[in-house]
Amino acid sequence: MLPPDNHVHSEFSWDTGPRASLLRACAHAVDIGLPAVAFTEHLDFTVWDAADRATAQGLKDRHPANQLPIDVDLYAETIWEARERYPQLRVWSGVEAGEPHLFGASVAAHLQAAPVDRVLGSLHSLPVDGRLMGVNRLLHAPGIDVVATMRRYLTEMVAMIEHSDVFQVLAHCDFPRRYWPGGRDEYPEAVFEEEYRAVFRALAGSGRALEVNTTSPLWSVELLRWYREEGGDAVSFGSDGHQPHLVGQRFELAVDVVEQAGFRPGRDRFDFWRR
Template sequence: MVPADNHVHSEWSYDTTNQASMTGACERALDVGVPAVAFTEHLDFTRWGASDPGGAAGLEPRRNTRIRPLDVPGYLAAVEECRQRFPGLRILSGVEAGEAHLFAASAGAVVGGHRFDRILGSLHAVPLRGRLVGLPAMYGMFGPDEVLRRYFAELLRLVTGSDLFQVLAHLDFPRRYWPASSGRYEEKEFEEEYRMVLRALAQSGRVLEMNTKSPMVSVQLLGWWRDEGGRAVSFGSDSHQDWRIGDRFDIAVDIAEAAGFRPGRDRFDFWRR
């Protein structure tokens, strides 16, 4: 059974090209037998709202001029159009909220005003010396182990400091940029850090994403998720190009099954144990 793709970007995300479109993603999902897609567009900010904790802490926002505000009404209208056009596909609305603990007020204002089906939480940048620094820029400043440890420490703050999101996206995001010259990335090296984050996520009853754009998590890591009380996993291609919808889900499904997770209530649900 092919799971839902709960992490997809379309033309409504600022970091996609003309290779990503909502209609193209829907067509692709139908072609490859993915029963549902969630359009989780980036919800990022380049300035602090009045009550954002990051602003109150005196942090300088990320120097990434590509970040654009999400046009929520336009986006939701496009979702509605796709629902009419592709009745055979379950289409979920959503956002991927970046650094939601730091942008709590800004992100909360957007999320609170609408009924999104899927809200992902993610960490793409870490506070450092008074400003938010994106990954992979961190690798230019610290050794790779130190990058991961700083990232996980902040990820724990995200999980414990924000209840805005339901699914934790790409929990080891910096692993995507792990330098080849540093040898193989070993999850085991960071077991303690993983477990702290997974414990906090499980205690709040939330869901762990298997992100198939990132290097694939192992059965061992999903075992840590179970140990710490985790009950559900979500599959996400993190597609920024339509052809990637459902990409590598066959491998992710094998890993989830080997770790004891099974399809949930219906084919649109998370996988559970």
């Protein structure tokens, strides 16, 4: 029995392309037997509120600034249509809030105007000389110390957990692994054990869930055990699929990894997995 896919993008995310479709993603979820799917569209800011922490830190812009706002009215209509068309599937609305600790006022204003069922917290970028820079670019910048950059990333993730309580799930804690110089297989996971454990302690202390993201290289059982040893209680599964056929990708393998780390299905089919 597969778990819900708590991290899916559709045509309402700025980076999905013309073949993305919320309705076709639902059809695929039904075909493969998922009980639920959450459409967590990208909520990123290129312009932000004066009350945001980003302003207090002196951040001026984001590079590159390709992010676009969510069409919340059409999104809400499409979520409603999906629920009508696929009653056998639980369809959740959601956002993936990028750097929510830096944009607290902006995120709050968006959610007040357009409430959702599920909020993910993600760290895609780091401040560099007054600008937010994508980690994928930073890791390939000339002369960059990739190990130091990864340590900085995980330290910033602790700050994100401590300074934002808006999200329920910490998404793709291993995001930079996707862009690691030399390839994903060269990523030295064990080198960052101390930093990962600090993230997991902060997350566990906040009572929120950790995502196993199946677009990223699958986490090791050892990494999930660090989370469990630091008090982590809940695991969420997310495909991070940006196209319909990617919904629920590699979930059977991900379930096996999570089970080996000591987590089991929760109270019902729609719950997070628990220790």
